[in-house]
Structures are given as C-alpha cells and as structure tokens.
Amino acid sequence: xxxxxxxxxxxxxxxxxxxxxxxxxxxxxxxxxxxxxxxxxxxxxxxxxxxxxxxxxxxxxxxxxxxxxxxxxxxxxxxxxxxxxxxxxxxxxxxxxxxxxxxxxxxxxxxxxxxxxxxxxxxxxxxxxxxxxxxxxxxxxxxxxxxxxxxxxxxxxxxxxxxxxxxxxxxxxxxxxxxxxxxxxxxxxxxxxxxxxxxxxxxxxxxxxxxxxxxxxxxxxxxxxxxxxxxxxxxxxxxxxxxxxxxxxxxxxxxxxxxxxxxxxxxxxxxxxxxxxxxxxxxxxxxxxxxxxxxxxxxxxxxxxxxxxxxxxxxxxxxxxxxxxxxxxxxxxxxxxxxxxxxxxxxxxxx
Ligand SMILES: *Cc1c(COP(=O)(O)O)cnc(C)c1O
Numbered sequence: 001x002x003x004x005x006x007x008x009x010x011x012x013x014x015x016x017x018x019x020x021x022x023x024x025x026x027x028x029x030x031x032x033x034x035x036x037x038x039x040x041x042x043x044x045x046x047x048x049x050x051x052x053x054x055x056x057x058x059x060x061x062x063x064x065x066x067x068x069x070x071x072x073x074x075x076x077x078x079x080x081x082x083x084x085x086x087x088x089x090x091x092x093x094x095x096x097x098x099x100x101x102x103x104x105x106x107x108x109x110x111x112x113x114x115x116x117x118x119x120x121x122x123x124x125x126x127x128x129x130x131x132x133x134x135x136x137x138x139x140x141x142x143x144x145x146x147x148x149x150x151x152x153x154x155x156x157x158x159x160x161x162x163x164x165x166x167x168x169x170x171x172x173x174x175x176x177x178x179x180x181x182x183x184x185x186x187x188x189x190x191x192x193x194x195x196x197x198x199x200x201x202x203x204x205x206x207x208x209x210x211x212x213x214x215x216x217x218x219x220x221x222x223x224x225x226x227x228x229x230x231x232x233x234x235x236x237x238x239x240x241x242x243x244x245x246x247x248x249x250x251x252x253x254x255x256x257x258x259x260x261x262x263x264x265x266x267x268x269x270x271x272x273x274x275x276x277x278x279x280x281x282x283x284x285x286x287x288x289x290x291x292x293x294x295x296x297x298x299x300x301x302x303x304x305x306x307x308x309x310x311x312x313x314x315x316x317x318x319x320x321x322x323x324x325x326x327x328x329x330x331x332x333x334x335x336x337x338x339x340x341x342x343x344x345x346x347x348x349x350x351x
Contacts, residue, residue: 014115017318026341028332029316031154031183031293033212035267035335037250038260041213044253048246057245059236064248067255068220077225078195080232081251083242085182085206085219089148090116092202092221095234096176097122099145106135108325110154110180133158133287133295140168147172150180152188155320155330157289162189169198176227178202183291185210185265186272192222199224202231209292210265211254216247268292272333278343279331282350293332295325301350303327309349315342 017030036042061081069076082088093116097103100123105113107126117124127139133156140147147168152159169177169191177200179191184205191203202223208214221231235242254261272289279286279296286296297303307319307329318330333339 009119011119012115014112018316020316022314025314025316026334026338027316028293028334028338028342029318029330030214031209031291031330031332032214033209033264033268033292034333034338035212035264037212038254038257040253040257040260041250044250045246048249052245055245056241057243057248059240061243061248064218064220064243064251064255067252071255071258072192072222074192074195074222075225078222078228080221080223080228080235081243082219082221082235083247084208084214084217085180085204085221086112087217087242088204088219088221089178089180091231091235091238092176092178092204093117093120093122093148094238095231096178096202096227097146099175101143101145103146103148104140104142104144105148106153108133108153108156108322110150110182111320113148129153129156135160135164135168137164137167141171144172144175146175146177148178148180150182151191152183152186152289152291154182154291155293155318155325155328156287156295157183157291157293158287159188159290162191165191166194169194169201173198173200176200176202178204181205182209185261186269186292187290195222195224199226202227207251207254210268211261212264213251213254216250218243218247218251268333271336271339274336275331275333275339275343278339279346282343282346293330295328295330297328298350303329306346306349310342310345313345315345 064081065076065079069079082091102123102125104125104127107128130136151165165179181190181203184190195201202221204221207218283299284296286294304319307317310317
C-alpha cells in the first residue's frame, strides 16, 4: 500500500442494475418505465432555447419547485428538488442523520442506504422484516438517530398501510423519518398529507419510475418549511447548480401532463395484475406488489438458474445474491408484449 492510500476514503460502492449495450433485449431489471415520457416533454425539448445554455441554471430550480407545489397542493417552501431521488436522499442523509445513535432501516431494502451510511460515517442498525416482508413496527420504536424506509419497499414491492407509516412517524418525533416513495404512484397511499401534521417527516419521490424520466435525473422531496430550508442549506454548501436547465424545463412539461401520467400508471398496473396471475399459474409465488415490479420465487427451480436462462434468452431481470433473498427474482413490469414474451419463455423453460 502506498503511504498516501492510508488517508483515502475507501468505500464499497452501490452497484446499479446492468444497462446492456445490446438494444435488442427485454429489459426488466431496473424498474424503468416501459413507456416514453409525455408528448409534452417532446414538445418542450423541441422548443428548448439553446442560447440559455451559456448561463448557469436557476440554483433554486424555481420553475420545477413551483410546478410540483401546484400539482401536489403544497407551498413551494415544502418542496426540494434534486438530481434524481438518489441525490435528494444523499443530501438528506447528510443533513438529517448526524446523531451518534444509529439510524434504522429494514434488513431487506434499497441497497443504497447502507452505502450512504458508510460513506458519511452514519451508524446504522438494520431491522429484520418478518417472513412476509412486512415491517415489524415495534422495531422502530427504540431510541435512534433517524429512520428511513421505502414504501412500497424495494426490492420486495410490499406496501405498508399509511396507518403503520404514521405510527412510526408519530412515535419518533425526536428524529427525522424519511419515507422513500419511489413507487408510491403504482397503487399506494402517500404520506405527503402528513407533512402538515409532523415536522419530522420527509417524503421523497422521483420522476424515474412512474414519470418515465429516469434519464433526466429528477427527484424531489416534501417536508415542513424548516426541513426543506436545512436541506437547501446543505445543498448550497455542496453544489449550487445541481440540476441542469434542460432537466428543469422538461421536468416542468412532464408534470403539466397529468392525464398522460395517470394513464401510463394505470396501464402498468393493469399489466402488473395480468403478470401476477400468469406467474402464479407457472409455480411462482410472491408477496402482493404495489410497485412496478414483482419479487418472485419459484416452487421448484432456483432463482439464479432462471435468471441465467432468461439472460441467455436476452430477457434481463434482477437477481440479488444476498441473504434471505437469493432465491428471488425482481421482475420489472414492461409493456404487455414484453410480459407476454417473458411468460411464454418461462412456460417453456419451466416445463
Ligand atoms: C429507483 C429508486 C430510487 C432512485 O431513483 P432515482 O432515479 O435516483 O430518482 C430511490 N429509492 C428507491 C427505493 C428506488 O427504487
């Protein structure tokens, strides 16, 4: 080891799902939306004024903050926008998780949480989900330095009732509780209205799944004015111009097309319900999913083996070689045609 290596911050990075170069694959491995963004986004892109690129973008991201505030019926002071919810969450970890007590999150969850905690030297303690992948709420009633969980959870797809979420928030008013709602639009009830009641709540959402804009990197959070101010203070101490002007403009256009957004989400829900029925018929089981993916295990064949066979056949799903979930596949919901091809292959393969 070189002497200078002793003083280097060493981390084990998050591993994102594969983005294959081959365009000819059925890509069901990263929970992207199978449908393109709204035609209004295309129109906004066509009308983009390239001259503006010589200037810095608006550091406060005002246009998008205001658009989101209007859409969700909150004040602009309740909205924070970042470069994907990963950026929002990383900023929020940095801002709100500064206790010497451990933060709490589920043992099976979004695999970025422990990466950020390690990067930022935040102590953490994972809490075991029960055998149905449900949160055991009592586990979140102990002394802690903060709480985070996704609802619905990833990679399980399991939704917690809002009453459970509220109990965790209300019984932890001495720390910040973050609810990561990356998949809430696919059938869950958002904790957003609770920001009026609890000043320790941060609700995080994203354009990457339900709004078909993973490539533009837009995430946002809702919270009381005080939380949002603290979050902005940290952001401005790190990088003022996080979001580029193109993402701001296209994000605004995306939010303006409510009808397209709602229709797209409904299509995906319909395809998800069809896929659930078909998977059951061929020996898969899973907890009910309220997200745009299904986390399934097979009655007789190993998940890893099915994963590899699918991949060979150019159908990409996600497999996690981790304790408790190493016999599951996380299958994103694609178009009807894609899911039909998946089911047709599996029917043949599992015969
Ligand atoms: C996809 C995902 C995110 C991150 O999404 P961005 O693309 O960074 O907005 C955050 N949390 C969970 C649970 C996710 O699945």
